[in-house]
Structure formats: C-alpha cells, structure tokens
Amino acid sequence: MEQFLEYVEKHERDFIERLRKAVAIPSVSGDPAYRPEVFRMSEFLVAELKALGASVETRDLGKQNWHGQELDLPPIVLATVGNDPSKKTILVYGHYDVQPALIEDGWNTSPFELVEDDQDRLVGRGSSDDKGPVLGWINVVEAHKSLGLELPVNLKFCLEGMEESGSEGLDALIYDEASKYFKDVDAVCISDNYWLGTTKPCLTYGLRGVSYYHMKIKGPRADLHSGVFGGTVHEPMTDLISVMSKLVDPNGKILVPGIYDEVREVSPEEEKTYDNLDFKIEELHDAIGNKTNIHDSVRKTLQCRWRNPSLSLHGIEGAFYNPGDKTVIPACVTGKFSIRTVPDMEPKKISELVVKYCKDEFAKLGSKNEIDVYCTHDGNYWLSSPEHPNYVAAAKAVETVYKVKPDLTREGGSIPVTLSFQDALNKNVLLLPMGRGDDVSCTALVFSSHSDE
Numbered sequence: 001m002e003q004f005l006e007y008v009e010k011h012e013r014d015f016i017e018r019l020r021k022a023v024a025i026p027s028v029s030g031d032p033a034y035r036p037e038v039f040r041m042s043e044f045l046v047a048e049l050k051a052l053g054a055s056v057e058t059r060d061l062g063k064q065n066w067h068g069q070e071l072d073l074p075p076i077v078l079a080t081v082g083n084d085p086s087k088k089t090i091l092v093y094g095h096y097d098v099q100p101a102l103i104e105d106g107w108n109t110s111p112f113e114l115v116e117d118d119q120d121r122l123v124g125r126g127s128s129d130d131k132g133p134v135l136g137w138i139n140v141v142e143a144h145k146s147l148g149l150e151l152p153v154n155l156k157f158c159l160e161g162m163e164e165s166g167s168e169g170l171d172a173l174i175y176d177e178a179s180k181y182f183k184d185v186d187a188v189c190i191s192d193n194y195w196l197g198t199t200k201p202c203l204t205y206g207l208r209g210v211s212y213y214h215m216k217i218k219g220p221r222a223d224l225h226s227g228v229f230g231g232t233v234h235e236p237m238t239d240l241i242s243v244m245s246k247l248v249d250p251n252g253k254i255l256v257p258g259i260y261d262e263v264r265e266v267s268p269e270e271e272k273t274y275d276n277l278d279f280k281i282e283e284l285h286d287a288i289g290n291k292t293n294i295h296d297s298v299r300k301t302l303q304c305r306w307r308n309p310s311l312s313l314h315g316i317e318g319a320f321y322n323p324g325d326k327t328v329i330p331a332c333v334t335g336k337f338s339i340r341t342v343p344d345m346e347p348k349k350i351s352e353l354v355v356k357y358c359k360d361e362f363a364k365l366g367s368k369n370e371i372d373v374y375c376t377h378d379g380n381y382w383l384s385s386p387e388h389p390n391y392v393a394a395a396k397a398v399e400t401v402y403k404v405k406p407d408l409t410r411e412g413g414s415i416p417v418t419l420s421f422q423d424a425l426n427k428n429v430l431l432l433p434m435g436r437g438d439d440v441s442c443t444a445l446v447f448s449s450h451s452d453e
C-alpha cells in the first residue's frame with residue numbers, strides 16, 4: 001500500500017496530463033456535430049487500456065435515429081484486467097461522453113481545456129463527470145503494473161459513450177452480456193456521482209425512483225374567446241389548476257391519500273448515518289441561490305431529499321405562456337407532475353392511488369369537461385446495503401487513502417444504469433463517487449450536468 005500511495009503522489013502530473021488529453025476531446029453525445037469526437041474518445045480509452053495490457057473489446061450498438069437523421073452510436077468499450085479464478089471480479093462502469101459546454105454558458109475558461117484554478121481545482125468539461133473517475137481506475141491499473149504489484153481483484157470495465165443522451169443501447173447490452181462478458185462479475189462499482197460536501201468522501205447506497213404523470217383536461221372543440229364564452233362554459237384550465245392545487249401543499253406534503261403508507265420508517269441504524277454528515281444548510285442556500293428551504297435542519301433536509309417521497313409540479317401544456325395579454329380559453333390543457341419514490345413504494349400501486357385521487361377530486365368539481373390521468377414513465381428506487389462486503393471493502397479503501405470514514409449517503413435523483421446492473425447481473429452495486437460536491441457548480445451549470453431527468 002505504501003508503495004502504491006507513493007507512486008500516486010509521484011505521478012500526479014502524469015495523471016493530470018492524461019486527464020488533460022481526455023478533456024480536450026469534446027465528446028458531446030447530444031450534438032451530432034460532435035459524434036466523431038465521441039468515437040475519438042472511445043479510441044483514446046481503448047489505446048490507454050491496451051497499453052496497460054488489458055484485453056479490450058468494443059461492442060457496436062448500431063444506429064441512432066436523431067430527429068430523422070441516422071447516426072452511428074458510439075461503441076461500448078469492454079476491458080478485462082486479470083482473470084485469476086481465485087480472486088473476486090469487480091465490474092467498473094463509467095461513461096466517456098459529456099454534456100455540451102460553451103463559454104457563453106458561464107464558463108470562466110475554455111470548457112475543453114483543463115485548467116488548474118487558484119483553489120487547486122481542475123476545471124474542464126468531463127473532468128469530474130465522468131472522464132476523471134474513469135481515468136482514476138486506469139491510473140490504479142497503471143500504478144500496479146508499473147510497480148509490479150498484483151491487483152487484489154480482477155477488473156472488468158464497461159464504458160459507454162451515450163450516458164448524457166439516454167444511454168441508448170446500454171440496457172440491451174447489459175442484459176445480453178450478463179451471462180457472457182459479465183458472467184464472472186461478483187460486484188459492480190460505479191463512480192458517476194458526487195460527494196455530499198467538499199471535504200469528506202462518501203459511499204452512496206440509495207437513489208429515489210421517479211413516476212411521471214400527465215393530467216389532461218379537455219373541454220370545448222377549439223380554443224375560445226373569454227369575451228364571448230367566459231362565464232358560460234366549464235374551463236379546462238380552471239379545472240386543471242383546481243385539481244393540481246390539491247396534489248401537494250406548500251410545505252411539500254403530498255396530499256394523495258395513502259401515498260405515505262408504504263414509506264419505510266427510519267431505523268435507528270439509518271438515523272445514525274445522519275449524525276456526522278459533511279453538509280451544512282448554507283450549502284443548500286448556495287445551491288438554490290437564496291434561503292427558500294422548507295426545513296432548517298440538515299437531517300430533515302437530507303431525509304426529505306434522500307428517503308422521503310416528494311411531488312413536484314412541472315408545467316402545463318396547452319396553456320398560454322407567451323409575454324403579453326391574451327384572452328384565450330384553452331380548449332385542452334395537460335398538467336405535468338412527478339413523484340420521487342422511495343422504499344417500499346411500488347410504482348404500480350402509486351399510480352393507482354394518484355389516478356384515482358385526481359379523478360375523485362375532478363368529480364367533486366361538477367365540471368362537464370373530460371379528464372384523463374396517466375403515468376408516462378416510471379423508474380423504481382434503488383437501495384443497497386452498506387453492510388455488503390462490496391461496501392465494507394470500499395469503506396476500508398477510502399479510510400486508508402483519506403484517513404476518514406466515508407459518509408453514507410443517498411441521492412434524490414436516479415441513475416438508471418444502477419438498477420440495470422443490479423437487475424441484470426443480480427449482484428451488489430456500489431456507488432463510489434470521486435468528485436467533490438461542488439464539482440458541478442464550479443462548472444457554472446448547477447444541476448444540468450447530469451443526464452438524470
């Protein structure tokens with residue numbers, strides 16, 4: 001271990017140079033103009049892995065239909081380092097594509113040029129999400145190889161180039177390779193989220209699910225003029241606002257009866273994990289840009305983000321939203337809202353409750369309009385066990401390097417690939433973030449840098 005840590009310290013500049021080369025490739029998956037760069041990035045990784053003696057394969061994912069245009073999907077890079085049957089095999093997932101970035105978006109420096117700022121941070125698109133973490137693993141392999149040290153586990157890599165654009169083709173590949181390339185995998189490790197704060201590493205063991213709903217209210221055949229029809233017809237927008245206002249109260253309490261019935265109680269062990277977290281309420285203020293937080297305590301705030309359900313209203317399709325005054329009565333409006341779900345809520349049951357409640361509340365209005373409420377997509381929550389050997393090993397490793405016990409955290413959003421690996425491989429999945437909590441905001445694009453919806 002000593003030897004390894006010494007090597008890491010001594011080769012810091014080399015690691016930064018490797019990251020500089022990766023950041024310089026603008027592998028933006030969401031913009032067709034950059035698609036060749038995404039391919040170039042996959043080639044960069046293949047070369048790096050091969051140079052370290054890994055056996056590398058790529059999987060072609062075929063074509064993508066991008067608004068009528070046919071685009072080649074970037075390949076999945078699969079690599080294996082070591083195949084000793086007496087060792088455990090860890091599968092590392094990461095992605096080599098990035099979100100778009102323009103200097104006009106608020107960057108202080110050119111986004112695809114890695115810069116070392118005055119606070120000793122490395123700034124550049126993808127440095128933390130997710131090129132840095134992917135290269136982190138490659139650096140570990142390199143250090144062992146150079147020192148002639150044996151890795152304690154076999155490593156397999158699964159690196160994709162479409163994460164920021166819906167991971168097209170990934171799920172099918174994971175299920176397809178579950179009994180082939182991933183056959184001997186004992187546990188999975190994903191480094192694609194962040195520490196909670198800026199000083200202490202964490203292990204993440206839970207994510208909320210999300211169920212998205214549309215509530216459509218239909219009335220007259222076409223839009224009407226309020227000067228002619230105002231006061232004479234049931235207006236869809238009035239009905240919609242009335243029902244939407246009954247979904248959640250201003251303090252975040254969901255008003256759908258029965259919605260909290262399946263929410264798991266906080267156990268004494270879980271309660272303890274909130275004791276010494278690296279988080280201050282001021283960090284929430286910084287993130288939201290003011291002080292409109294509902295709860296004053298860190299504990300309550302994080303529990304509401306990580307382990308309690310929430311309901312958010314997102315928008316109304318068909319409503320007049322341009323500047324100025326317009327006296328239209330919209331003929332049909334669709335309200336959009338979603339619920340973040342937690343253990344042990346079942347998406348199917350939640351949808352039944354939501355649909356029934358909306359229809360009941362609508363019926364109370366006595367309106368002659370028509371309502372339709374439906375779930376457009378749902379994804380389950382994910383919860384792992386911090387007692388699993390995969391987590392125990394990670395906690396030990398973090399403590400060895402950082403000299404501090406990692407926080408145990410969960411996240412309020414979803415990282416769909418986590419569930420895919422767990423369900424397809426039926427193995428423990430660990431989220432081991434490498435980036436600090438402020439890595440997102442120092443790229444000036446708070447909250448928009450991840451693919452999670």
Ligand SMILES: [Zn+2]
Pocket residue numbers: 095129130163192450451
């Ligand atoms: Zn990412």
